[in-house]
Amino acid sequence: MIIGIPKEIKTLESRVSMTPGAVETLTRRGHTVLVESGAGKGSGLPDEQYAAAGAKLTDAAGAWGAEMVIKVKEPIAAEYQYLRKGLLLFTYLHLAADKPLTEVLLKSGTIGIAYETVQLPGGGLPLLLPMSEVAGRMAPQVGAHHLEKSEGGRGLLLGGVPGVPQASVVILGAGVVGTNAAKIAMGMGAQVTVLDVNHSRLQYLDDIYQGRIVTVSSNEPNIRKAVTYADLLIGAVLITGAKAPRLVTRDMIGTMKEGSVIVDVAVDQGGCVETIKATTHAAPTYLVDGVVHYGVANMPGAVPRTSTYALCNQTLPYAMKLAQKGVEALHEDRSLALGLNTYLGELTYGAVGEAFGMPS
Ligand code: NAD
Structure with a gap:
């Protein structure tokens, strides 16, 4: 041909x-x-x-x-x-x-x-998967960058140093993006918490990381609590074919630490954070209540x-x-x-x- x-x-x-x-x-x-x-x-x-x-x-x-x-x-x-x-x-x-x-x-x-x-017989989307892997692995990397003071962040090093605690990364969703984000965030030395409604996804992370990643069932009170201690919050939820559920509400943003960072990877489906809007690589972030918001809808385009x-x-x-x-x-x-x-x-x-x- x-x-x-x-x-x-x-x-x-x-x-x-x-x-x-x-x-x-x-x-x-x-x-x-x-x-x-x-x-x-x-x-x-x-x-x-x-x-x-x-x-x-x-x-x-x-x-x-x-x-x-x-x-x-x-x-x-x-x-x-x-x-x-x-x-x-x-x-x-x-x-x-x-x-x-x-x-x-x-x-x-x-x-x-x-x-x-x-689409594969089990429902998987093999030609979308690679871009979720890329975006998931990028999320802690861009989050770490925007936690730097010059980028508007809290001035935190994700992995901390001996004698100074590491930053806390909270990931909403343990699918392809969430699992890849967790792996990289943990590799950078952060304290990682992952929330999902699907118990088998949490079981998988718990098994392979043997408790080194904290897994939490995703519901409103648990999300509300996790948001307060997140230095970096990564949105990685998906309900196939639907708009992303708004899990982090406007009032929750007000409880976050000033200079903390949100990377909402799910922004291409509308985002799971109420205050997120789509941004570009040219101007990737903006502030709401002192919280850095990153909403680039085509993250893999950077690499x-x-x-x-x-x-x-x-x-x-x-x-x-x-x-x-x-x-x-x-x-x-x-x-x-x-x-x-x-x-x-x-x-x-x-x-x-x-x-x-x-x-x-
Ligand atoms: P996925 O289906 O593999 O994972 C989604 C996970 O979200 C599932 O484990 C599901 O159980 C979980 N979930 C659903 N409702 C939840 C809730 N209420 N609380 C917690 N978890 C919940 O999807 P994926 O491939 O990881 O993609 C995630 C999102 O990232 C999608 O919107 C996708 O389009 C987007 N994405 C964006 C970019 C970008 O450049 N911004 C690139 C690739 C993918």
Whole structure:
């Protein structure tokens, strides 16, 4: 198959969909890979590495002219011109939040397979997972930075020093983000408390960390108490498909220590802290009652090289199936079939249809 890897042109997006190693895997199987010149630059992957991996370097139109285009972000308006009947497009689409793109994909007859709806039999979302791992591991790192005095924080070192106690990190939610955040916070020497409503998640953390992480059942009184002693509060809850529950209320913020920091990773689902709003890497924080609020909705964008490799590790096996068999691969792989959102003018994902009152 002829596969295209365009350069991402959305503002501040530096990831690329395939690494040179992935390209080599595809070309060794006899596929032709057309990489737009400069596509890997933001992730520190120069054209020469792609050429050495067997790719043919081309321009945007050349990459988009392939039979299957593999991307990171959904197409933006400047890319709509390339969408056409029968084009296989494999990327994050987030259509329920983007009616114009949904209409363009349908009108053009593009076969749109969305990373975010590829789903394993147990309900897991394998192509969303790597970005949660990245954001979870980043959360204590950015929190530690903003605890510094010059950043508006309390002037605390997360790990303390001998004779001076470490900072207290409280994590709401023990899923992928929460577990990764706990691991890094503990590694930095902080005192870590994790709250979740799912007992088996707390059991898991208790087992592997043998009591070195404090686990607490998530309910209103326990959250209210934990918030008062948090130096760094990390929001990591998710109710699949729903807006994040508002667990930390406005009045609780008033009970927090001045200069303490909130990193609400769940901000992309509305956030679990009442006072959180989405911010950007350019201006990541603001203060409410002297508490530093960090609400960056695309945290992995700060570490494009790590994020590119993490994403490609997970997408390559599916990309390979699509390259080998085309749309036939959807008949053989139920998880991949769930990724199909648009097919030759038809909407094929129920939740997107529901969002716009369209038949699907
Ligand atoms: P996950 O499903 O793996 O984990 C969510 C956890 O929240 C689950 O363990 C669940 O039991 C728990 N939970 C639900 N209700 C709760 C409550 N009332 N109290 C305590 N815990 C509760 O999800 P995830 O992959 O860890 O993602 C978490 C959030 O982070 C999502 O909103 C996701 O979209 C977001 N995210 C944001 C970024 C970013 O850049 N900001 C990046 C990746 C993921």
